[in-house]
Amino acid sequence: xxxxxxxxxxxxxxQDAAKVLKQVRDSREPLVITQRGRAAAVLLSVESYxxxxxxxxxxxxxxxxxREIEAGEGHDLETVLAEADALLDAGQS
Numbered sequence: 001x002x003x004x005x006x007x008x009x010x011x012x013x014x015q016d017a018a019k020v021l022k023q024v025r026d027s028r029e030p031l032v033i034t035q036r037g038r039a040a041a042v043l044l045s046v047e048s049y050x051x052x053x054x055x056x057x058x059x060x061x062x063x064x065x066x067r068e069i070e071a072g073e074g075h076d077l078e079t080v081l082a083e084a085d086a087l088l089d090a091g092q093s
Contacts (some may be wrong), residue, residue, distance in 0.1 A: 006027070006029055006030070008032070009033070010040065
């Protein structure tokens with residue numbers, strides 16, 4: 001069974017926004033904000049957001065590589081590994 005998401009109503013968020021922001025920053029877990037009993041938004045720490053964007057970019061590169069391979073195009077392994085290392089180093093900064 002997966003982990004249950006952290007959930008807070010918009011009313012509770014309004015009452016103590018500073019505390020909620022600290023919780024999100026400290027836990028680095030997403031927080032689902034509900035309005036009228038339904039999920040309305042997700043609040044993420046900056047670090048979590050940046051990590052997710054970095055992961056999406058890596059996935060885009062993998063997809064592009066797969067398409068290039070299928071089309072008989074692409075780059076040699078040395079170039080690909082150098083680009084991957086550069087991306088990984090940038091994500092750890």
